[in-house]
Amino acid sequence: MTQKTLITPAENSTTITQMDTSRSSRLYTESLMFKKDNVSLSAMTFLYQEMISYLHQSSTTMAEFEKKLSNYGESIGLRLLELLNFRASLSPKSFIDSSSSATTTTATTTTTSNITTTSATTGTGTAKIISENRTRSKSTTSKLANDTRTSSNSALRDHNTHHHHHHHTLEREKNLDVSLCKYITKMRRRDLKILDILQFIHGTLWSYLFNHVSDDLVKSSERANEYMIIDNSPVLTQFIPNNNNASLSCNYFVCGIIKGFLLSAGFPCSVNPHTMSTDEFDERLVYLIQFDQEVLEREALRA
Amino acid sequence: MPQYFAIIGTQDNPIYEAEFTNPTSKNASSNEGGFPNDLKELNPFILHAALDVIEDLQWQPNPTVNNANGGGGIGIGYFNSNTSSNSSLNSTGFLKSRTSLGGNNSASDNCYLGKVDHFYGLSITAYLTYNGMKFVMIHGDASKSNTNEKDITFNYNEEINSKTSNGNRNKAMVPLDDNAIRSFYQEVHELYIKALMNPFYNLNDPINDSSFDMRVRRLAKKYIT
Amino acid sequence: MAIQSLLIVNKSGGLIYHRNFTGTGSHEQQKQPLNSNDYLILASTLHGVFAIASQLTPKALQLSQTQIDYTIPYIPNLGTSSGAANATSSGGRGSNIGKLGSFKGDDFFKDSFTSWNKSGLRQLCTDQFTMFIYQTMSGLKFIAISSTVMPQRQDLNPDRNKNINPNNLAIQVADNFLRKVYCLYSDYVMKDPFYSMEMPIKSDLFEKKVNAMIDNIS
Numbered sequence: 001m002t003q004k005t006l007i008t009p010a011e012n013s014t015t016i017t018q019m020d021t022s023r024s025s026r027l028y029t030e031s032l033m034f035k036k037d038n039v040s041l042s043a044m045t046f047l048y049q050e051m052i053s054y055l056h057q058s059s060t061t062m063a064e065f066e067k068k069l070s071n072y073g074e075s076i077g078l079r080l081l082e083l084l085n086f087r088a089s090l091s092p093k094s095f096i097d098s099s100s101s102a103t104t105t106t107a108t109t110t111t112t113s114n115i116t117t118t119s120a121t122t123g124t125g126t127a128k129i130i131s132e133n134r135t136r137s138k139s140t141t142s143k144l145a146n147d148t149r150t151s152s153n154s155a156l157r158d159h160n161t162h163h164h165h166h167h168h169t170l171e172r173e174k175n176l177d178v179s180l181c182k183y184i185t186k187m188r189r190r191d192l193k194i195l196d197i198l199q200f201i202h203g204t205l206w207s208y209l210f211n212h213v214s215d216d217l218v219k220s221s222e223r224a225n226e227y228m229i230i231d232n233s234p235v236l237t238q239f240i241p242n243n244n245n246a247s248l249s250c251n252y253f254v255c256g257i258i259k260g261f262l263l264s265a266g267f268p269c270s271v272n273p274h275t276m277s278t279d280e281f282d283e284r285l286v287y288l289i290q291f292d293q294e295v296l297e298r299e300a301l302r303a
Numbered sequence: 304m305p306q307y308f309a310i311i312g313t314q315d316n317p318i319y320e321a322e323f324t325n326p327t328s329k330n331a332s333s334n335e336g337g338f339p340n341d342l343k344e345l346n347p348f349i350l351h352a353a354l355d356v357i358e359d360l361q362w363q364p365n366p367t368v369n370n371a372n373g374g375g376g377i378g379i380g381y382f383n384s385n386t387s388s389n390s391s392l393n394s395t396g397f398l399k400s401r402t403s404l405g406g407n408n409s410a411s412d413n414c415y416l417g418k419v420d421h422f423y424g425l426s427i428t429a430y431l432t433y434n435g436m437k438f439v440m441i442h443g444d445a446s447k448s449n450t451n452e453k454d455i456t457f458n459y460n461e462e463i464n465s466k467t468s469n470g471n472r473n474k475a476m477v478p479l480d481d482n483a484i485r486s487f488y489q490e491v492h493e494l495y496i497k498a499l500m501n502p503f504y505n506l507n508d509p510i511n512d513s514s515f516d517m518r519v520r521r522l523a524k525k526y527i528t
Numbered sequence: 529m530a531i532q533s534l535l536i537v538n539k540s541g542g543l544i545y546h547r548n549f550t551g552t553g554s555h556e557q558q559k560q561p562l563n564s565n566d567y568l569i570l571a572s573t574l575h576g577v578f579a580i581a582s583q584l585t586p587k588a589l590q591l592s593q594t595q596i597d598y599t600i601p602y603i604p605n606l607g608t609s610s611g612a613a614n615a616t617s618s619g620g621r622g623s624n625i626g627k628l629g630s631f632k633g634d635d636f637f638k639d640s641f642t643s644w645n646k647s648g649l650r651q652l653c654t655d656q657f658t659m660f661i662y663q664t665m666s667g668l669k670f671i672a673i674s675s676t677v678m679p680q681r682q683d684l685n686p687d688r689n690k691n692i693n694p695n696n697l698a699i700q701v702a703d704n705f706l707r708k709v710y711c712l713y714s715d716y717v718m719k720d721p722f723y724s725m726e727m728p729i730k731s732d733l734f735e736k737k738v739n740a741m742i743d744n745i746s
Binding site: 040041042045046048049050051052053056238239240241242243244246247250 | 629630715716718719720721722730731732733734
C-alpha cells in the first residue's frame with residue numbers, strides 16, 4: 001500500500017528533490033542504534049575537569065556552581081530519557097530472527113510492483129544487521145526476516161542500499177531512511193510509577209553511562225519521597241580529591257542527569273549527592289532523590 | 304484524507320505542525336484534498352481541545368484501550384477515557400473486554416493513545432513520547448474532502464443538530480488504520496529523538512528544520528495519506 | 529630497593545610534592561629529615577645542577593648519541609599488586625584495590641619505553657643514598673631517593689660490561705617506578721579540577737596511591 005505513494009511523484013516531492021543534500025546535516029540520517037563506542041576515560045575526565053574548573057571560576061557561590069553543573073546534566077538526562085527508552089523498544093528478537101534467516105551471501109532479485117533491485121544479503125550475524133548506518137558500505141545490507149513486513153519495507157530497504165536505480169526521486173533519498181522503527185514491534189511503555197522509572201535508571205541509564213548497573217537502589221525508610229541510587233566508585237569524579245570542600249559538589253553533574261531524566265518523564269524531584277564511605281569503598285556515593293509531593297499524590301491516585 | 308499533525312510541547316506549546324493533503328488528487332484547486340478553508344483555521348483549536356484528554360490519559364495505566372473502537376464509535380471511545388479515570392474498577396472490567404476485542408493486551412505500549420477525541424466528523428489521535436511531547440493528529444474525512452465546501456459546512460451543521468446520535472456519527476467517521484497511524488507516530492518519534500539529539504536544540508523549542516519537515520511529510524505520505 | 533623520599537619538581541625548579549617514606553626501609557640513614565625549607569632548596573639546587581649537567585655532556589657523547597640506547601625495559605608489576613593476589617582481593621568491578629584509574633589492565637604500562645632524560649642527570653650516587661631522576665617531556669622531574677648504596681652492590685657484581693650491571697638495573701627499576709608515579713600524577717593531579725599547574729600537590733588521592741605503590745615495592 002505504501003510503496004506506490006512513496007514513489008509517485010507528488011506535490012511534496014518537489015521539496016524533496018530541491019533539498020540541498022550537501023547542506024543538510026547528518027542529524028537525521030544517523031541511526032539511533034547503539035554503537036559500541038568506548039570513550040576514553042582519560043579524555044572524559046579531562047573534559048570533565050575543564051568543565052568543572054570553568055564553572056567553578058564562573059560561579060560566585062557554591063550553590064550557583066552546583067546549579068550550573070546540574071543544569072549541564074539535566075539537558076543530557078532529558079535526551080537520554082527519549083533515546084534509551086526508544087532503544088529499549090527495539091526488540092532483540094527481531095534482530096535474532098533476521099540473523100538466523102539471513103543466509104550466506106546471496107544475491108536475490110526482489111521484484112516488487114514498481115522497483116526491480118538486487119540486494120546482497122550477508123549473514124554475518126547480528127552486529128552487522130544492527131549497524132544500519134553501515135549501509136554505506138554498499139555490499140552489506142540488512143535483510144528483514146519479518147516476512148510480513150518484508151514486502152512493505154522492501155522499498156525502504158532498496159533505496160537504503162542502492163543508488164543507481166531508475167527512480168530519480170529515490171536517488172536523493174538513498175540512505176536517508178535509516179529508521180529503526182521497522183524493528184520495533186512495540187514501544188517500551190512509558191514509566192508511570194516511581195519504582196519503574198527508578199529501575200530503569202538503576203539498570204539501563206547506568207549501564208549506558210557507566211557500563212554497569214548502579215550498585216544499589218534503596219528506598220528511604222524515614223521519608224516516603226526519598227530514594228537512593230548508590231554508586232560504589234563514581235567514575236567521573238574518581239580523580240577529584242576528597243580533601244577539597246568543593247569535591248562533593250562535582251557530583252552534581254550526574255545528579256543533573258538523573259534529575260533531567262526524571263523531570264522530563266514527569267517526576268519532578270531534586271537530586272543531591274552524599275558520600276557514604278564504607279570500609280571497602282571509601283568513595284561510595286549516594287544520589288539522594290527527593291520527589292516532589294505531587295508525584296506521590298499522583299502515585300497514590302493510581303494505586 | 305487530509306490530516307493535520309502537530310507536536311505539542313510539555314508546556315502545551317506548539318513545536319511543529321504540518322498539514323498533509325491527499326497526494327493523489329491532481330486538481331488545480333489548491334484546497335483539493337485538504338481541509339476546507341473555514342475548518343483549517345480551527346484545526347489548532349480542535350487539537351488543543353484534545354490536550355486535556357491526552358493529559359488525563361497520560362497517567363492512565365492502559366490508555367490505549369480506547370482505540371479498540373478503531374474507526375467505529377468514537378463517542379464511546381471518548382467517554383471511556385472519562386469513566387476510566389473516575390472509577391477504575393468499573394472501567395477495567397469493561398475495558399478488558401474491549402481490549403480483547405481490539406486485540407490490544409493491557410501490556411501493550413502506552414505511547415500510542417489511539418483515538419482520544421473527536422470533533423464532529425473529525426477524529427483525533429494522539430501519541431506521547433517519553434518526555435511528554437504530544438503528537439496529535441486530526442484526521443479529516445476523505446469522503447467529505449472531495450465534495451465542495453458548501454456541502455461540508457452543511458454536514459457540520461447537521462452534525463451539530465444531531466450530536467447525540469451515535470449511528471449518525473458512525474456514518475460520518477472515517478475508519479482509521481491504527482497500525483499505520485501508530486507506525487507513522489513511531490517514525491516521527493524517532494525523527495524527534497534525532498532532532499533532540501542536536502545539542503543546540505532545547506526541549507520545547509519549535510522545530511523549524513526543513514529537513515525534519517521533509518521527512519515527516521514523506522512519512523505521512525508513506526503511512527497515512 | 530627501599531624508597532626513602534619522593535620529590536616532584538616542576539619545570540621551573542619549584543618543589544611541588546615531597547614525601548618521606550621512613551620506617552619501612554631497612555636502612556634509616558637519615559634520622560633527622562630536612563625541614564621543608566631545606567627540601568625547597570634541595571629541589572631548586574637539583575634543578576640547577578640538572579640544567580648544568582645537560583650542558584656538560586661531553587661532545588663525544590653528544591656526537592655518538594644516536595648509538596646510545598635510552599630504551600628502558602619494562603619491569604612487570606613494580607609497585608602494582610600482581611595479578612593473582614589482585615584478582616582475589618577485588619571481586620570483579622567495584623573494588624578500588626588494583627584499579628588503576630584511567631589505565632587499563634593490571635599494570636600502568638606493558639612496554640619498554642624510551643627515557644626522555646637524555647642529557648641531564650639520571651643517577652646520583654653517594655655513600656649514604658642513591659638518587660634517581662626521571663624527567664618528563666615537559667620538564668617535570670620525579671626524584672626518588674633510595675637508601676640503597678650503589679657501590680656496595682657494585683662490589684657484589686664487579687663485571688661492569690654485562691647488561692646486568694646493577695647500576696643499570698637500579699636505573700631501570702627506578703625509571704619504571706618513577707614512570708608509574710608519573711602515571712599516577714597524570715590521573716590524580718592533572719585530572720583534579722581544583723589543581724592549578726605548577727602549584728604544590730595537595731590531592732589526598734594522589735597521596736594514597738603513591739603510598740600504596742611504595743608499600744608494594746618495599
